[in-house]
Amino acid sequence: xxxxxxxxxxxxxxxxxxxxxxxxxxxxxxxxxxxxxxxxxxxxxxxxxxxxxxxxxxxxxxxxxxxxxxxxxxxxxxxxxxxxxxxxxxxxxxxxxxxxxxxxxxxxxxxxxxxxxxxxxxxxxxxxxxxxxxxx
Numbered sequence: 001x002x003x004x005x006x007x008x009x010x011x012x013x014x015x016x017x018x019x020x021x022x023x024x025x026x027x028x029x030x031x032x033x034x035x036x037x038x039x040x041x042x043x044x045x046x047x048x049x050x051x052x053x054x055x056x057x058x059x060x061x062x063x064x065x066x067x068x069x070x071x072x073x074x075x076x077x078x079x080x081x082x083x084x085x086x087x088x089x090x091x092x093x094x095x096x097x098x099x100x101x102x103x104x105x106x107x108x109x110x111x112x113x114x115x116x117x118x119x120x121x122x123x124x125x126x127x128x129x130x131x132x133x134x135x136x
Contacts (some may be wrong), residue, residue: 002093006129009054013122025057026072027118051121052103059091101134109136 012018017027029050089099100123105112111122116136128134 001129002091003129004061005055006093006125007089008058009051010122010125010129012058013118013125015118017118025053027054027121028115029121035128050103051125052085053101055088055091059088086101087128098128098134102128105134105136108134112136 012021013027015021016119021024027050085099085103089096090105093100094102101108105124106114116124118136124134126134
């Protein structure tokens with residue numbers, strides 16, 4: 001696990017997920033970010049950021065452009081080279097099942113609210129860092 005990146009994301013969430021620390025993104029587990037690798041950095045585009053998106057925002061990853069797919073009216077659909085969750089799992093150095101439980105908890109845990117709060121997500125990351133397990 002990439003403890004340094006997980007800790008940075010956890011600390012951001014614990015502070016209430018301030019947008020000024022995340023390139024203007026707000027925390028939102030119900031929206032998805034997709035990424036496309038590019039030859040030159042194009043910056044970030046979009047309005048929301050889940051834990052996977054936060055890994056891309058805070059990760060040391062050059063040449064990535066993020067766009068919101070399907071949830072913002074008028075947003076163009078772009079062919080993507082890589083799915084956000086796969087790339088975030090690589091950055092966080094976690095396996096696929098751990099990533100699914102972390103990024104899409106509704107498929108694994110019955111009592112997860114539709115849109116968890118930043119503090120709830122921070123608690124999940126603390127538990128992951130301490131135990132290696134995702135528990136929402």
